[in-house]
Amino acid sequence: MTNCRLCGSANLASVVDLGATPPCELFLTAEQLDESENTFPLHLRVCAECRLAQIPPLITPEDTFTEYAYFSSYSRSWVDHAGRFVTGAVERLGLDAHSFVVEVASNDGYLLKHVVAQGIRCLGIEPSVNVGQAARDAGVPTLTAFLGPESGAGVREEYGPANLVVANNVYAHIPDVIGFTKGLRALVADDGWVSIEVQHLLTLIEKTQYDTIYHEHFQYYTVASAQRALASGGLSLVDIELLPTHGGSVRLWARPAETAGEPSTRVLDVLAREKAAGLLELSGYTQFAERVAKVRRDLLRFLIDAADDGLTVVGYGAPGKGNTLLNHCGIRTDLLAYTVDRNPYKHGRFTPGTRIPILPPDRIAAGRPDYVLVLPWNLRDELTHQLSYVGEWGGKLVFPIPSLEIVEVNPS
Known part of the structure; x- marks a missing residue:
């Protein structure tokens, strides 16, 4: 670079x-x-x-998203989160049957199905053929395309301007951030709104969430840098919400620059927090690498000690973040026998690099391991409940981020 x-x-x-x-x-x-x-x-x-x-x-979106392994609907908490967002947006913006909502990177329709249920006209723009087809099968109108200035203008010409454009967990996934932002501006009505959810770099740094660094994520935003990125395409940040999703995300509310007005006090408050953390200078980033190294040492020490004691450790989940962690730590099947995932697409496959087998979730109950390493730690509450049965044989859960934690669970 x-x-x-x-x-x-x-x-x-x-x-x-x-x-x-x-x-x-x-x-x-x-x-x-x-x-x-x-x-x-x-x-x-x-x-x-x-x-x-x-x-x-170093990789292109076409390399990753033509066929994609991630289906949003397999996380119940994520579908519920999307439903709450839609309900709130309808109320906040006064959306009705005459409105038009577009979601960019709409995946398998996990969010827009809530819009369809409200009787609001909508369209998903999803580059992955396989997950886009799943959305259409679920009754969500979906266009297979990548967003840029030209494709955004084409959608606007064919379908009309959108009252709301949603771009959740995609703003980090595009290398041409300026072109993508111009595409958002092309989609949205002159008096419309753009809502973007993206992981907050402030929490990534503060909580050592380094496993969310992977090749699909080309950039990582503070509110300050997101404000600059939005401006590059003619959008102005007017409000934000801090969210617990993905370990700490920010919902950016933006409007076309010519109608946006001044940013809210919530924007100013978070900018002040980022400044206090040193993230508006280089000083806030200098200790991060050493904290990452400690996460790696602590996890490896636990896994090696467990293996030496004859204890079995398996994984739960096969998320992208888990593969960053597994590869950075050099974890193989001698330390993690297998992992499981709810997504049938991944069953019978192996994690990239580390080549750990991915099995259906019922393998955990059959194998009764001593420890379950939870790789999608951002879904901690949901998965602690789902995996409470591990306590039936005295098994424990292990969370590697932000620091190693071993948790006893009681069967529900």
Whole structure:
């Protein structure tokens, strides 16, 4: 990487170097186990000029999202979160049967199905053919496309301007942040709203959530850098909400610059928090790499001690973040026998790089392991309840982030 993708500066400072790993969603079939895998550097840097944290764009969205392994609807808590958002947005913006809602990166229709249920006209824009088809099968109108200025203008011409454009957990996934933002502006009505949810770099740094750094995530936003990114496409940040999702996210409410008005006090308050944390300077990033190294040492020490004591550790979940963690720590089947996942697409496949088998969830009850390492730690409350049965045989849950924690569970 030589230049910042937002401001063009060549002054990029290292935050943490996680080595080279395969793309986190390229799960292997059994037939691929004797084949080589492509790996790419995973080195987070921050721009000294505009403070956008970013990794080099070494893979393209087309590499990842033409066929995608992630289906949002497999997380009940995430579907519920989307439902609450839709209900709140309808009330906040006064949406009705005459309104039009567009979601970018709409996945399998997990959010727009709530819009359909409200009788509001909507359209999903989803680049992945397989998950987009799942949305259409569920009755959610979905266009297979990547968003840019031209495709955004084309959707506006065919369907009309959107009263609300939703872009949840996609603003980090696009290397052309300026072009994507211009696409959002093309979609939204001149008096409309854009709502974006993205992980907050403040919590990523404060809670050492380094496993959310992977090749699909090209940039990592503070509110300050998101404000600059939105402005690059003609949008102005007017309000925010801090959310617990993904370990700590921010919901950005933006409008076309010409009608936006002044930002709310909530925006100003979070900007002040980011300044106090040092994230508007380079000083706030200097200790992150050492905290990452400690997470790695603590997890490996636990796994090695468990293996030496003859105890079994298995995983729960096969999320992208888990593959960053597994690869950075060099964890193989001698330390983690297998992992399980609710997504049938992943069953019988193997994690990229570490090649740990992915099995159906009922394998845990059959195998009765001593410990279950929870890889999607951001779903802690949901999964602690789901996995409470592990306590029936004295098994325990292990959460690696923000620091190693072993939790006893009681069968419900």
